[in-house]
Structures are given as C-alpha cells and as structure tokens.
Amino acid sequence: MKPARFDYVAPTNLDDALSALAAGGGEARALAGGQSLVPMLNFRLGGPATLVDLNAVDELAFVEPTEEGGLRLGAMARQQTLEHDPLVRIRAPLLAEAAPWIAHAQIRSRGTIGGSLAHADPAAELPALLMVLGAQARVARAARGSESGARIERASSLCDLYLGPFFTSLEADEILTEVEIPGLRVGEGTAFAELARRRGDYAIVGVAVRVRLGADGLCEDAAISLINAGPTPCLAEDAAAALLGEVPTPAAIANAAEIASLQCSPAADMHGSVAYRRHLVRVLTNRVLLRARGRARERVV
Ligand SMILES: Cc1cc2nc3c(=O)[nH]c(=O)nc-3n(C[C@H](O)[C@H](O)[C@H](O)COP(=O)(O)OP(=O)(O)OC[C@H]3O[C@@H](n4cnc5c(N)ncnc54)[C@H](O)[C@@H]3O)c2cc1C
Numbered sequence: 001m002k003p004a005r006f007d008y009v010a011p012t013n014l015d016d017a018l019s020a021l022a023a024g025g026g027e028a029r030a031l032a033g034g035q036s037l038v039p040m041l042n043f044r045l046g047g048p049a050t051l052v053d054l055n056a057v058d059e060l061a062f063v064e065p066t067e068e069g070g071l072r073l074g075a076m077a078r079q080q081t082l083e084h085d086p087l088v089r090i091r092a093p094l095l096a097e098a099a100p101w102i103a104h105a106q107i108r109s110r111g112t113i114g115g116s117l118a119h120a121d122p123a124a125e126l127p128a129l130l131m132v133l134g135a136q137a138r139v140a141r142a143a144r145g146s147e148s149g150a151r152i153e154r155a156s157s158l159c160d161l162y163l164g165p166f167f168t169s170l171e172a173d174e175i176l177t178e179v180e181i182p183g184l185r186v187g188e189g190t191a192f193a194e195l196a197r198r199r200g201d202y203a204i205v206g207v208a209v210r211v212r213l214g215a216d217g218l219c220e221d222a223a224i225s226l227i228n229a230g231p232t233p234c235l236a237e238d239a240a241a242a243l244l245g246e247v248p249t250p251a252a253i254a255n256a257a258e259i260a261s262l263q264c265s266p267a268a269d270m271h272g273s274v275a276y277r278r279h280l281v282r283v284l285t286n287r288v289l290l291r292a293r294g295r296a297r298e299r300v301v
Helices: 014-023 037-042 079-084 086-091 093-101 105-110 113-119 125-132 237-241 250-263 274-298
Strands: 007-009 028-031 050-053 063-065 071-074 136-142 151-157 162-164 174-181 188-195 205-213 219-227
Touching (some): 063 086, 071 086, 079 093, 079 113, 093 205, 113 174, 125 188, 125 219, 219 237, 237 250
Parallel strands (some): 007 050, 028 050
Antiparallel strands (some): 188 205, 205 219
C-alpha cells in the first residue's frame, strides 16, 4: 500500500520545525529516520496531515562531550553513530556494546536516536539502555498563546517519558531534541545482552545493567532495565535495590535476577510465552550482572 496524502515541509532549523508542528494543530508528525514511521504510513496506521521532516535540521545531529564526563546526543544523530564514534565508546561503552543489536546496519544508518526514543517500542534497545544510564531527555515546543519567547523547553527523565506501548508523554507539538547521559563513575561497570531469533530482529528479551562498587567491594549503586519484558521499557527497581550495600556475590546476583524475573510483566507472542520470557529475564540478568561486576572491579581505585 501507499500512504494517504499528506503535506510535507522540510525546515532547516529547530524553531521552524517547532512552528510547523504547532501549525499542524495536532495533525502534524515529525519525520526522523523514517524507519518506523514510513512503514506505518504505508500500512495506513495513522495518517498525519503534515510531515515535518527533521533531516535538514543540522543543529539536532550531534554527539558532544559534557564537562562532567558524560555525553549529549542530538535527536537526529543516527543510531550507527553509537557503534562507530570513539567518544561514545569511551564515555558510554554500554551504547557501543549494544548498538549492533539495534536492527540492521542499513536501518541504523538512517534510524535516529530521537526517533527510537519517541517511537516507544517496548522491544527497542535504546530506551532501556538510556534509562539504565540515568539519561535525561530534553524536549522543546513553540510557545503557545500568551507564553513569551519563541521556544519552551523542558527536561524529562526517560522513566517519565513512557506511558504505554508506543505511547509517550510527548505532546503533538513537541520535539525531543537531545538526551544527556552522565559520565561513568569510578567503580562503575555496565553490560548488555539480548536474545533475538536472528541478528537484526527485535529482542525477544534484553537486559541492560549498571553497577557501581566501592573500594570495599560493596555495591553502592545499581540499575537494571528490561527490554520487551513489559508494556514499556522499565527499570527492575526491586531487583537492583536487592544489590545495594551487598557484596555482589554470585548468590546475591542470582537473587537479584530472580526478583527481576518474578516482577517483570512480559506478554506472550509467537516468539515466546510469558514463562519463557521470565526465564530469559532471569538468565540474562544474571549473566550481565556478572559481566558488569567484572568491569566495575577494573574501575575501582
Ligand atoms: C526491519 C526493521 C527492524 C528493526 N529492528 C529494530 C530493533 O531490533 N531494535 C530497535 O530498537 N529498533 C528496530 N527498528 C526500528 C528502527 O530502530 C527505527 O529507526 C526507530 O524505531 C525509529 O527511528 P527513526 O529515526 O527511523 O524514526 P521515525 O520512523 O522517523 O519516527 C518514529 C516516530 O517517532 C516520532 N519522532 C521521530 N523523531 C522525533 C523527535 N525528535 N521528537 C519527537 N518525535 C519524533 C515520529 O513522529 C514517529 O512517530 C527496526 C526497523 C525495521 C524497519
């Protein structure tokens, strides 16, 4: 099928893009890499009156270091950047480790960071990866009515962004402009694993973790996020909390993995039952926590 008719605008700066979205009165959509939106339009799953193409908005396509040792990723930075940019490898090695699992190389060369976050697929890797790293999203819209200034901006934690499958707290006139990721701290290690039927397929289940160890070997901080184990990307908070203040022995890690598998809420589909997905959450959480613990130990001073 071909999409229904729509108007098309291609602004070259963020303010014009925000104005075009606002002028759409709720019937305009941003077009980023088009890797999810264009197939949806072709299947006539939703028909915006106007497409606001962000591909010429160069100010949204960046990867920059922050003074605190972290990273800022512009919404129009391509997913392939995560795989190849040396700065990402050093400052957010979790993203470089997981990027090859996001779709196929051809899709990563067009698909964007902002598009993946805004699309809110519970099986997507990036929302869960950025959540476990404690990233903050920045969102902008044009001023409405009596508001002064051309642009209104707000920050959102990734947890607050996701309301349901393919459903975010972004309003129709808002653009997600960037995410900021804190730098890796001393004693901190991250790791990722997923099971997919074939390389490039969406995850049946995936897990990303971050642990921080003190000089005494105790776990000072931990975060575990699950991919395709619930209606939204989600943090397994009780599982991570079970590690705090503990030496992350294999038994403590197995306990955290068990909690994650009991408390997640996966759905069954043709690729796996609920029981199978819970099993995968337990096995993968155990595996990546052990790996992250090893990496954290190498960074303890
Ligand atoms: C065959 C195939 C396999 C795939 N496998 C995977 C996979 O394994 N893992 C995975 O994570 N993804 C996968 N994808 C999806 C791919 O990663 C997409 O690139 C991504 O989901 C959407 O990014 P995009 O830049 O293409 O966004 P688009 O398709 O252009 O937009 C997606 C949605 O986000 C909105 N949007 C885009 N940018 C913004 C913004 N800055 N602010 C507000 N709203 C915005 C659009 O309006 C639209 O609603 C796959 C896609 C295909 C076709």
